[in-house]
Each structure stands twice: as C-alpha cells, then as structure tokens.
Amino acid sequence: MKKVAIFGQVYKDSHEKHLSTLINTLNKAKASIHIFKDYANSVQQTGLTFVDNLELFDTTTQLDESFDALITLGGDGTILRAFNLINKLNIPILGINLGRLGFLATVQKSEIPDAIASFLKSEYTIDERVMLKVKSNENQKEFTTLGFALNDLTIAKKDTTSMIGVDAYLNDEYLTTYWADGLIISTPTGSTGYSLSCQGPVIMPNTNNFLITPVAPHNLNARPIVISDNTIIKLKVLRREDQFLASLDSRVTAIDVETELIVSKADFSAKIITLKDHTFINTLRDKLLWGQDTRNKFSNKQ
Template sequence: MSAFGFLLHQERPEAVELGKMLASWLVDRGHEVRLLSTDALRIGRPELGVDPDEFAVGLDLVVGLGGDGTILRAVELCSDEGVVVLGVNLGQLGYLATVEPTQAKAAIKRFLAGAYHVEERMRLAVHIRRADGTVHVVRSALNEAIVERSDLGHTVRIEVALDGEPFTPYVADGVIIATPTGSTAYAMSARGPIVDPRYLAQVLVPVSPHMLFDRALVLDPTTLVSLRCGGHRPAHLSVDGRSEGLLEPGDAIECTASDVPAQLLDVGGAGFHQVLKSKFGLHDRV
C-alpha cells in the first residue's frame, strides 16, 4: 500500500470536493492518506489530519489541488523529504499544475501502476547575510527570490556580486533571481527570458532599472549570487511569493542551486511547450 498526501487550495470549494472524493477512494482501497489538520476538517475527515512537520514524512506522493501557488506550497513542505508532487489544476491553466480535475483519479492510478516518470526541477538555496555577519537560512525557492523596494515612490540600490566578485549595482524597483521554472513567473513579466524548466541555470532579472544596463543574465546554477542592499533605503525580500521581511542597508541575500531539487510527477499531461503555447495563444502556422 502507498501513502498519499493532499494539499487543498484555501479558497476554492472544488478543491474540497475533489479532495474528499480522492481521499475516500484511496482509504477504501487500503492506502494511507494525510492532510494538514485544517484541510482534513474541511473535507470532513479530521482523523486524516496531521501537523505540517509530520505531513511529508514517509509519503509516496503529494497531490496539490489548486493552482501553481498550491504546488509551490507542496514543494516547500515535501521536497526535503524526497516526496514526488502531482499538481491538479483547479484554476487558470498553470505551468506546474498540469493535470485537469477530471484526470486526477487516472493520474493517481498511473502512479500506482508505475506508468509515470519524475521530472526534477532545480530549486534555489537562499540565505540572508546580515551586515553584522550573522547568517539566516530561509526556505528554498522553486520559482524565485526577489529583493525589491520597500517604499512606494522610491527605487532601491542593489549591489550584485557573482562568486564573491562585484558585478554591478542596480538602481531599480528590484532584482529577481529565478530558476528556470520561475522564468515564466514574475521574471517573465519583467521581460526576462523564458527558460525550459528542465534546464539548470539562475536567471537574474532587474525590475524597472533606472540605468543604461537593463539586461537579464542567465548564470551557471552553481554561481553564488549576492544581492546586497546598498544606499540608505531598506529593501523587502520575498521567496516564492512569501515575505521574508526587510533587508536593512548592508544586508544581503546569497543564492545558488539547491542540492535538493523538486520532484514533479509527469503522467503525460500537458507539457511545458503546450502550456506555453496555450498561455500566449500561439498557433502551429501563421
């Protein structure tokens, strides 16, 4: 028997209905099913609820029912345990949640039959180096880490160093360090390149830079990228859309490829190129 975890979108009732159906179907067949305690209450199965620090241990598959944000949360909870994640799309067409609700049960059946493969996605290891030399490790990022202005109406000075060597300061609204997976998120809206998510790289993208050099950089995944808050204004740090607080002048973040990738289940749903074409309404022929 296998052990399954389910994460539900916090605002979509269809996630509750689908989660309730899939959880009952698996339990009736003798499989172990877990949800976060709050989600277990929502589907009326409180006995399946566990705390977040117990959720991923020993699971074979985590199913995220929602959108890309739900999948990011699943990856955050589960990747360090080596658990594979399946994304079921309950919103707009997503880049991570590629299985439709009507295909969810069939996808789980394929997993149980071994008819799948796992796609590894690079993550970023991120930590904060304070001006006083103390270091604080923050969550790994599947999409991006962003250092951006904390005050409306003002730019922020961000000093970039690569492998310990100064590169250039950016005076901008912010600077993004993205993975290939994250290249289709905020980085794309800032005119960064679209990178195949199976590629290994870091993508540095300035946001509205007030300077002549405004290009994005595609960097080796092992490069140690430092973004230091220069000047006299603080900056704000967010990782995969979640706030990590303020960076005071002299504080920096350092990013490089994580040793632990995310593992996403591929059961033959829409591939990256098909999703990209659909997002932009691209046609096979002019």
C-alpha cells in the first residue's frame, strides 16, 4: 500500500475535478493519503467534502521517509515550495501541472488517472537533482546557512533603478565584476527558468554543473558561464545602496550590502518522480517546441 502526501498552494474551483480524480484513484488503491492542512481548508471552504476524512499535515515534522511520494497540484512554483517544505527528507515529488509551462510538474490534467496508476505500480524512475546551498555572514558574523534552492539564487538591486555590481570568486579566485540588473546562480534544473529568459543555455539535469548568468549586463562582454558544481562561489555586492535582494527559488530576502554570500552544492539532492514519456528531453520538445517547423512535415519525429 502506497503512502502519499498531497500538497497545493492555492485551491481554485477549476481544480475540483482534478483533485477529486486524484483522491478517488488513490482511494481505490487503498493508499494512505495525507493532505496539506491549508490546502484542505481551502477545499472545505467551498463546501466540498471529499477531503474530509484525509489525514492532515502542516509541517515537516509530520512528514517522514515512510512516504512514497509527495504529490503536488499546481505548477513548477508549487514544486519549488514543496521542496522547501520537505527539505532534506528523502521523499520524491510527483508534480501534476495545473499551471502553465511545467518543466518540473510534467503530469498534465488529462493524464492523472494513468499517471497515478503507473505510480501505484512503481512504473517510474527517480531523478536526483542537485541543489544549491547558500550561506551568508550578515552583520559580519561567521557564515550561517541562508537557505537551499532547487532552481537558482538571484542577486538583485533593491531600492534603485541603477545597475548593481557583484564581485564573483570561484574557489577564492577572482572571476570578474558583473555590472548588471542582477546575477543568477543556477542549477541544471534552474537552467530552464529565469536563466533561460536571460539568454542562458539549457543544461541537462544529470550534468555536474552550475551556471552563472548576468541579468541585462551593462558590459557587453559579460556572458553566461558554465562551471563545475564542485566550485565554491563567493559573491560580494558593491556598495551603491544599503541592501540588496537575494532570491532563493523566489523566496526573497533583503540583505545588508556588507554581507558576503557563499554558494555551493548541497549535501542532499531533490528527488523527482519521472514517468514514462515524461523525460527531460521529451519535456524540452513539448514545452519549448524544439523541432517544431510548419515548413517541414518531417520536423516532428517521434
């Protein structure tokens, strides 16, 4: 019998059919179902009762490695928030896409019954994705962990329209000073996120790399660079204002400008359940329309 947790951030009326299908499919298989408390409350406020008898959880202390999966309902942002919730727990995530693009949440609404059937029969693989660990020495104290990110760390200006300057060091060797609107340190998973919008390359998830991508750089010779994920990256923001913004997977913190950040590979990985035909390469073709060319009827090879 499978034991699963269900996580969502925002419940909408349009989700009713899909959530009901998910729960009914799991119930028929006699799975043990636990649902995020705030999400369940949002469902119940609409008068729906199909979540009434489910076990609830609201903190990571109520999750453990006896769970076979955490199933998310939403988009990629929901998966990122879910990884922040489970953190170092060895629980794989299966993402159902109720959002838009969906590089991580690859199960589409119409695929829920078949996808859950495959999951229940253990017909899937688990992709392990590298995560970033970010430390800071705010207030000139010793370095402490600021947080973790599956996609990226973004440094951005806070209270000015001027560009921001960031000194970057790789393994204590000075790389360059980026003058830009911001700077992104990305994992391979995050290469299809904000970095891609800033002209960064797509990196296969199983490569051992990090990616440094400037945001709208003011020096035209500044280009994205791919480095080993064993590299220790140190970042110093040049003083032009009192604070800057650091975003870890969209969790934004205002940080004093004197603070240095150290970015490295986390000592644990994120685990994503991948079903048949939902591989990263398939997702690239589907989401980025790679190979789609109406001029060439042979461009869409299967």
